[in-house]
Amino acid sequence: MAKLTYSTEWYLKTIIIHPVYEIILVFSILIELLLLDLKYFNDFLILMIIFLLPLFQTLVGTGIFRDMHLKVFEISLMEGYFNITFSKSVALLISYIPFFIAELLIMVIFHITSFFVPLVLSSLLAIVISLLLSISSNASFSFTALAIFMFIFPIGVQIYIQNLAQLNQQPDLITSSISYILSPLVAYQYWKLRFIELSPFYGFLLDVIFIIILYVLYLLISMRHQIKP
Amino acid sequence: MKLIFEHLFKYLNNNLILKDIDFSLESRKLAIIGHNGSGKTTLLSLIAGLLKPDEGYVSIDGIEPFFEREKIVKHLSFIFEKGNYSYNMSVGNYVKILKKIRDEKYVNDIADILELSKFENANMKELSTGQAQLVYLLSVLTSNKKIIILDEPFSHLDPGRYIKITKFIQNMEKDFILATQSFNEAEELCDEYIVLKEGEILWKGSKKDLYKNNLFEIYLNENNIPGLNVISDMGKVLIAEARIDYLVKLLEDGKILGFKRAGLRRIYGEINLFN
Numbered sequence: 183m184a185k186l187t188y189s190t191e192w193y194l195k196t197i198i199i200h201p202v203y204e205i206i207l208v209f210s211i212l213i214e215l216l217l218l219d220l221k222y223f224n225d226f227l228i229l230m231i232i233f234l235l236p237l238f239q240t241l242v243g244t245g246i247f248r249d250m251h252l253k254v255f256e257i258s259l260m261e262g263y264f265n266i267t268f269s270k271s272v273a274l275l276i277s278y279i280p281f282f283i284a285e286l287l288i289m290v291i292f293h294i295t296s297f298f299v300p301l302v303l304s305s306l307l308a309i310v311i312s313l314l315l316s317i318s319s320n321a322s323f324s325f326t327a328l329a330i331f332m333f334i335f336p337i338g339v340q341i342y343i344q345n346l347a348q349l350n351q352q353p354d355l356i357t358s359s360i361s362y363i364l365s366p367l368v369a370y371q372y373w374k375l376r377f378i379e380l381s382p383f384y385g386f387l388l389d390v391i392f393i394i395i396l397y398v399l400y401l402l403i404s405m406r407h408q409i410k411p
Numbered sequence: 412m413k414l415i416f417e418h419l420f421k422y423l424n425n426n427l428i429l430k431d432i433d434f435s436l437e438s439r440k441l442a443i444i445g446h447n448g449s450g451k452t453t454l455l456s457l458i459a460g461l462l463k464p465d466e467g468y469v470s471i472d473g474i475e476p477f478f479e480r481e482k483i484v485k486h487l488s489f490i491f492e493k494g495n496y497s498y499n500m501s502v503g504n505y506v507k508i509l510k511k512i513r514d515e516k517y518v519n520d521i522a523d524i525l526e527l528s529k530f531e532n533a534n535m536k537e538l539s540t541g542q543a544q545l546v547y548l549l550s551v552l553t554s555n556k557k558i559i560i561l562d563e564p565f566s567h568l569d570p571g572r573y574i575k576i577t578k579f580i581q582n583m584e585k586d587f588i589l590a591t592q593s594f595n596e597a598e599e600l601c602d603e604y605i606v607l608k609e610g611e612i613l614w615k616g617s618k619k620d621l622y623k624n625n626l627f628e629i630y631l632n633e634n635n636i637p638g639l640n641v642i643s644d645m646g647k648v649l650i651a652e653a654r655i656d657y658l659v660k661l662l663e664d665g666k667i668l669g670f671k672r673a674g675l676r677r678i679y680g681e682i683n684l685f686n
Contacts, residue, residue, distance in 0.1 A: 196499070248497075252496065254491050255550065258550065259512070261484050261488075261554070321497075408462050409462070410461070411455075
C-alpha cells in the first residue's frame, strides 16, 4: 500500500507540478466565469466543449506519457507493474479534482448542474484514453494522438449532428450511441435541444460501459506489454 | 544467483537479436561483454522481465522473469544506459522522494558517494549524461533487491567517481550482472563472463578460466622485442606467452611499460572479435 501511495505521488508530481497545469486550470475557470451569464450560455458551452476541456484533458494526460527509458527507470524505482499501472489512474483522477470542484461550483451558481455528469464522463473517457496511450513508449506520438482525440471527437460530433439538423434529420440509434461515446457533453447538449432522441440515461450508461471496457483493456495490456530499453 | 537460459531466441522488429542462447551458471558477479549491437541489452532485458522470449526459456533464481513480473521486480533492480530524464523536478526533490521509498540513511550515504549534492538544485531535465547516470545509479544502488542489473553504468563517469563507485559495488552484499564493453571494468568487478557477438555466445567462463593460460598482456615501450611468442598484436599491446622473469627484465630495461595476465583481451583475440 505504501508503495502505491508513493508511486501515485510520483505521477501526481509530474502532472500538477507542471506550471502549464495551473495556468490552464485558472485560465479556463476565469474564462468560464466571464462568459457564464445565461445570455452567453451557448458561447460558454461551445468554448468549454471544443477548447477548454480538450486543452485541459490533453495537458493532464500528457503528464503520464513516458519514453521507453523512463518507463524502465520507473518500473525499477516503483518495484511493480501493478503499482505503476494503477497509480497512473489514481494520479490522473486526483489531477481532475480541482477542475471538477471549480466546474461544479460554477454550475451550481448558474443552475446548470445537469451538465456535471456528462462533464465527468467526458473526463473519465479522456482519462482512460490517456491511460491507453500511455502504454506507447513514444511520448510524442501519445501526445499527438491524445490531442487529436480530445479536440476532434467533440467537434466531429457537433458538426455531424448540426449537419443532420440542417436536413431536418436526427441521428439513428447507432450514431446517437457513438455520439454519446465520443463526446457525452455534446450529445447531452443536443439531447437538450431535442436533436438526439436517445435519452441521457442510456447514453451515459453506454459511456460507463465503454469506460470500464477501455480501463480493463488498459490494465491487461499494460501488465503484459514488452518494453525495450 | 542462478541463471538458466535454454535455447532462447529473441526477435526485435523482425530481426533476430539473440540466437539459441543456452547456458546455466551460478555466479555472484556476472559480466556480459560484447560490441555495440551484440545483444547485451536485449539479454539483460529478458533477465529483467521487460521482454518476452520468442522461443526458449529463461529463469533467474527459479523465477521466469516475463511471466512473473511482479516477483522479478521485487527480486532485482536495474538501470539501462539510455537518454536523459524529462522530469520537471530538481535532483534534490528526487532524492527526497527516494528517501520516502527507501532507507533514508542508505540513500544519504550513497548520495554522498555519488556526490549528488554538487548538483542537487539542477533540474532533472537539464542534467548532463554523466549526471543522469549518477541519478540512475542512486536509484538502483539504494534498492534492497538481491540482484542488480547494470547496463554500461559507468560509461560517462569521470575517473574519480568511477573509482569510488566501483569500490562501493565491489563491497556490496548484492549479486550483480554488468553489461560492458570495457575489459577492465569486467575483470575488476566480475568473476564470471559471457562474451556475445551478433546475438550468440562466443565464450563463457569464470575468472579461473580467463587466467588459466600462461599468457600476458604486455604494454610496449619499444617495438620488436625478441623472445615473445606473440598470440595477438594490438599495436602497443601484445598478447604473448612469456616467462615472468623475462618480462620483469624487459620492464627493468624500459622496453615494456608493464604487463598483466591476459584476460578478456586474450579471449577477444582468440575468437577474432578485434576484426
